[in-house]
Amino acid sequence: MTGTAPSVTQQHQEIPETVIRLRATFDTGVTRPAAWRLRQLRGLRSLLTNHTRSIEKALYDDLRKGRTESHLTEIGGVLAEVDHALRYLKRWMKPQRVAVPLNLKPATARIHTEPLGVCLIIAPWNYPLTLTLNPLVGALAAGNAAVVKPSELAPATSALLAGLLPRYTEAVAVVEGAVEETTLLLEQRFDHIFYTGNGTVGRIVAAAAARNLTPTTLELGGKSPAFIDETADMATTARRLAWGKFTNAGQTCVAPDYVLVTPSARNSLLSALPGTIREMFGPDPRTSSDYGRIINDRHFQRLSGLMAEGDLLAGGVSDVEERYIAPTVLIDVPHSAAVMTEEIFGPILPILTVRDVDEAIDFINARDKPLSLYAFTRDKAARRALADRTSSGGLVYNAPMIHLGVPNLPFGGVGESGMGAYHGRTSFDTFSHRKPVLSKPTRPDTLRLIYAPHTSRSFAFIAKAVARTHPLLGAPHRSPRDRTTGQ
Template sequence: MRRPLVTDIDDLVARLRAAFATGRARPLAWRREQLTRLRSLFTEHRGDIADALYADLRKPRADAFATEIDFPVREIDHTLHHLDGWLRPRPVSSGALAGLPDGSTALTQYDPLGTVLIIAPWNYPVQLLLVPLVGALAAGNTVVLKPSEVTPATSALMARLVPQYLDTRAVAVVEGGVPETTELLAQRWDHIFYTGNGTVGRIVMRAAAEHLTPVTLELGGKSPVFVDRDVDLARVAARLAAAKFRNAGQTCVAPDYVLTDPETAPALAAALGAAVEALFGPDPRSSQAYGRIVNERHFDRVAALLGSGTTAFGGQTDRADTYIAPTVLTGVKPDEPVMQEEIFGPVLPIVEVAGLDEAIAFINDRDKPLALYGFTENETTRRRLADETSSGGLGFGLPMAHLRVPELPFGGVGESGLGNYHGPHSLATFSHRKARLDVPLR
């Protein structure tokens, strides 16, 4: 597929706007058909998708299937099963109509927004491009998809497959880098959905402000983990390592750092070492289950963080292979480099705190994270973490698992994002909830 020239983008957006104006995307039958076709794209090209992800990220095949194919298919299935009910107009209570003539009715209904732009990142370049598309199609919009140029094999595959399966008069893919993205952001949209970092998120928001375009910003940040004393450290370490080191740590909602007391910290580090060996063997570099950093620029950034604290295990690197071993750092101080930015790589610092009070203060002194995770059996501790901190999501006992529940909204707060999606929340994001009041003339 030929990459659109920058000068083609005006015409492309105009064509999609014209298609929306004809009502092409509004019928429920059309929406369901597009979602069913999108499902077929995943199921009929599992191998192609996995191959592209391996070429771009050395993503293990099992991870590719689980996170980039099966996850979106479950999202589609859930949406298809519930879509009719989600779209049904909702009446307000009759008591709210007091003072209006008898026979008056009031309800809310979802209307599609129009023509929307979805900009995806490179770390989960299929899931984070096409799961938002599920909501945009379910809501009845026309859509432009912008895959990440950092993962060129996946971008090219999406540009080839999407027109084969979806209505080309309503859905388009624009490949490219900064010039194409800049031109796309110069257009007038009815919604922009961006997943990525805060620096680009600010650029997206400034561009959207020119047209008063609403935005969803799925960003990231340093998602903390609180590990209480007297928990089963072997179980905690197994679950923590599996979440942290999936996709070589390149997950926006991955655990970023651990807060625990000085007595627990060394035992937790040892348990994490055993958990990593159970996941990837004694040499993760040779494991088919362990990926690589996406490119040398990101490798250099993450490798520069390895000097913080003391290396409990890991720390091996190979720039030519963009390999960084699963690494745990102990004795990390709050002002060290690894604590100044989102790590977005396979490095897990352990920061010692005296207890829960200090942990809550530590979390609240920093930007609101995309997620907060806790390992504790104490109900008071759970309640305090829920009530005394702010985060996009909160999970106890199993990091990143809240993404699997389609009825839970996924999104950030403050520096970690704006808006949310998944399941019915995707439909709401890409719709306008319109108020309707009918008053009889008699």
């Protein structure tokens, strides 16, 4: 659905018709064979390699992303996901054999993966290529048809994908638009909905999906903390922290949202960060080709308001016409400040002091479960405490964000930061149904002892079998004549 924007009446017609058409295609079985799936993945790869310059320009137009960052965080990430799926797809598709209990033998049991059907992928604006195409890799690898809804807030990338995806893939439709088009899409019946964005819209998506009992994956966000103590290598920590926070001008769901630092590490960190920012982006980051801009005026105004509380260690400069906010570090921020109560999603880094790892854990656990938790420490006891006593979508030691680059690690949130996961094999499983298939020969008929009429012999056999398979359910045993009840 590209070109001149259709009228409301046309939208009401075209969106249902698109879903119906894709379902008819899926129902033919054309998407199920490995050959079709591999062809789609190779098509995505060709799209990325044949139109690299156009993609770079779209990302620059939308977010002022530099060429290197576009390859590192967008194009390269999707290529890696595609190549991983191409390499392992046939292995993923093989039925998985599982053991059968002795009392049910002879029999064979396997898990077959099958595609879900027609899937809806609703993408965000901050990584408009990666967060649109990476879920699509999983949907196509699993043999599904898909409707893709890019973000209207990244219009250049949205238009590019709308023009290219139908040329390089089959059984994929792109719907451009804003709230109205998304609402119309959510009124249709899908077999899976994959949404990346904020929790407010995530709740709307979940509510809409519930009407058709549609399974959902919600990739949300939240406030991802970084804990730093005196055992950290502070020069490396400052570089990695600044890279993770200020990439894409901080508009990253897994960027470190705030820092909890121990008193003995505080001065070293505060001394290192301003110089590190200058090394990365120069004395005036506004002139750096490696530093982006805020997506739109509304987000710029919101972020500008978050800098009102706390003391300024670095940055604080902004330009409304360019939607530029310098890499900014705040210290001594009140816990009740707005910058500490909502996801920042911008280039502002508050630093708070905590007594030790125990106070850091209490601080983290008093808030919603984060999408990611970063710990810069070589203290094994601190690492164990963070792993055992906190809950987060992911836990990474000594670096932010890099867990996204490991295809065999599932990526997703927990609680307020999301539900479900993807990347690599997990993406394939997310867009598949794992169907159990059991086969038992009719001869010999080893089930004859469970048929009615039951005797004391059949009861003894069943009780023994149940006790062996399910000990908690099988004991204590009572005689068939025992009519008493009890706990």
